[in-house]
Amino acid sequence: MEKKLRIGWFSFTCCEDSTMVWIELMNENFFKWKDLLDIRYARVLKKNNKLDNIDVAFVEGAITNDEDAKKLRSIRKHSKKIVAIGSCAVNGMPAGQRNMFDDELKKEIEFLLVRFKQADKVRMVKDVVPIDDEVAGCPMQEEAFLGIMDKYLKEFGVINA
Ligand code: SF4
Incomplete structure (x- = not known):
């Protein structure tokens, strides 16, 4: 069987606009990527998701509570x-x-942090775990994302370097 890049797409606290950009890119690149990607985890696309043996995890959003940090x-x-x-x-x-x-404002929102079990500080992804790459932008820069996808398709031997 041909090697595919096993990917996951995960969203934490955010507006999920980069997810929308990703979906559009998936539409545009469907015929190029359909035989190259094995989408193991993407709740925006499917119900059955497996968090195991993922080559590349794309993580969107900030980390606002301990439960998300654990995930x-x-x-x-x-x-x-x-x-x-x-x-x-x-x-x-x-x-x-x-x-x-x-x-003063922090005092005002204190009850919300308690009600929704939020941590005192919002953290970026690399505050919680080491990361390998990043795609900046709000939402993410499409060209940079395509470059990263290409890089890992080559690195994992899915396409020729
Ligand atoms: S970076 Fe911008 S587009 Fe992406 S989740 Fe945050 S606010 Fe939304």
Whole structure:
């Protein structure tokens, strides 16, 4: 059987616009990628998802609570590479605006953090786990994403280098 790149797409706290960009890129590149990608995990595309033996995990969004940090560590454990996708994952903003609130505003939102079990600080992906690459932009820059996809298709021997 031909080797495929086993990928996962994961979204944490964010508006998920990079997911929309990814879906559009999947449409545009369908005939190029359909025999090259094995989509193991992408809740936006399918119901049955497996977090195991993933070559490249694409992670969008900021990490705002301990439960998500735990999930992210599990993604790291089951993935050979992790790519932070979009500004919220890469540098924590704009999803992490509350980190910059003054004391008064922080006091005002305190009850929400408790109600929704949120951590005191919003973290970017690399605050929680080591990452291998990142695609900046809000939403992510398409050309940069295509470059990363091409790089890993070659690195994992799916297409010729
Ligand atoms: S980086 Fe921008 S587009 Fe992506 S999730 Fe954050 S706010 Fe949305």
